[in-house]
Amino acid sequence: MTPLFNLQSVSVNFGRVQALSACTLRIAAGDRLALVGSNGSGKSTMLRTLHGLVRPTAGSVDCEQAARQAMVFQRPYMLRASVLHNVALGLWLRGTGWKAAGAQALAALERVGLADLAARPAKALSGGQQQRVALARAWALKPQVLLLDEPTSSLDPAAKREVERLMAEFADAGMTLIFSSHNLGQVKRLASRVVYLEHGRLVADLGTQAFFGGTLPAAAAHFLKGELG
Numbered sequence: 001m002t003p004l005f006n007l008q009s010v011s012v013n014f015g016r017v018q019a020l021s022a023c024t025l026r027i028a029a030g031d032r033l034a035l036v037g038s039n040g041s042g043k044s045t046m047l048r049t050l051h052g053l054v055r056p057t058a059g060s061v062d063c064e065q066a067a068r069q070a071m072v073f074q075r076p077y078m079l080r081a082s083v084l085h086n087v088a089l090g091l092w093l094r095g096t097g098w099k100a101a102g103a104q105a106l107a108a109l110e111r112v113g114l115a116d117l118a119a120r121p122a123k124a125l126s127g128g129q130q131q132r133v134a135l136a137r138a139w140a141l142k143p144q145v146l147l148l149d150e151p152t153s154s155l156d157p158a159a160k161r162e163v164e165r166l167m168a169e170f171a172d173a174g175m176t177l178i179f180s181s182h183n184l185g186q187v188k189r190l191a192s193r194v195v196y197l198e199h200g201r202l203v204a205d206l207g208t209q210a211f212f213g214g215t216l217p218a219a220a221a222h223f224l225k226g227e228l229g
Helices: 043-050 083-093 098-111 127-139 157-172 184-190 208-213 218-228
Strands: 005-014 017-027 032-036 058-063 069-072 145-149 176-180 193-198 201-207
Touching: 005 043, 017 043, 017 058, 032 043, 032 184, 043 058, 043 145, 043 176, 043 193, 069 127, 083 098, 083 127, 098 127, 127 157, 145 157, 157 176, 157 184, 184 208, 193 208, 193 218, 201 208, 201 218, 208 218
Parallel strands: 017 201, 032 176, 032 193, 069 145, 145 176
Antiparallel strands: 005 017, 005 058, 193 201
């Protein structure tokens, strides 16, 4: 089966900083792939490279051109507009008429449980609510691939549970999930596959059960011990 993404020896440099180093990775439709590693390990750069926001310095990235993608950032940007307009704008920019975009945006807000806040200024919402607006904005585009960068960092437990529930439901509906997380409990709950990065190098790529219960490369084992200890 042709993979959705095929990275071959991809390196990314930002000046003298090497964010990714000779990473080779294949991602198939239906994967629930978690990127883990310490701060600065290359997780965010990997997501941005997969989404086409960062060009490799070396190597190649092949992706399924027909697969629609959307990305949710760690701190989603909210326009100085209503919640509804924040979601509708992405649809309008994709060519949907404004009236239809509004109707689809409202349906997306209903999907994440925020339809009653559609008229509220988006910037007035809590962090958890803004993250759910970002999920609605992504889901409204009907992506086949959803990339998320630390989607629940700095959220309270209730907001984390809600975002995780939505991610799980999206995946159950057939969406491919690729997300970074420092929350290893979240990785266990949501991922079917775990990629461990260290200093821009791809050190381990294993099924979730094997990652948490099997034999790991030394660097990944030390990371896991420190995070769980």
